[in-house]
Amino acid sequence: MEQLVVAEELLTKVRTAFESAFDVEPGSVTISTGPSDIPAWDSMGHVTLASSLEQAFGLTFDVDDLMEMENVKEICRVVQAKLDDVKREQVA
Numbered sequence: 001m002e003q004l005v006v007a008e009e010l011l012t013k014v015r016t017a018f019e020s021a022f023d024v025e026p027g028s029v030t031i032s033t034g035p036s037d038i039p040a041w042d043s044m045g046h047v048t049l050a051s052s053l054e055q056a057f058g059l060t061f062d063v064d065d066l067m068e069m070e071n072v073k074e075i076c077r078v079v080q081a082k083l084d085d086v087k088r089e090q091v092a
Helices: 002-022 043-057 063-068 072-091
Strands: none
Touching: 002 043, 002 072, 043 063, 043 072, 063 072
């Protein structure tokens, strides 16, 4: 159950990043949303979104991360992996 709560909080923050980057209604962003669903999500929009995500989560993404962020589901996966890495570094 805790994993579901964490995932829902993550998606909420991702939706907020989409609102900031693309001026879309956060509720319109679902786990299956992809670039074809948001007209402004082109190559430049992807950079704007990445910046918005970095600010929302306090992370930095490299080129490989950006290439993997093909849709909201993959964005959530990449962000969660980065957050897990940060937690591991803090514990070590």
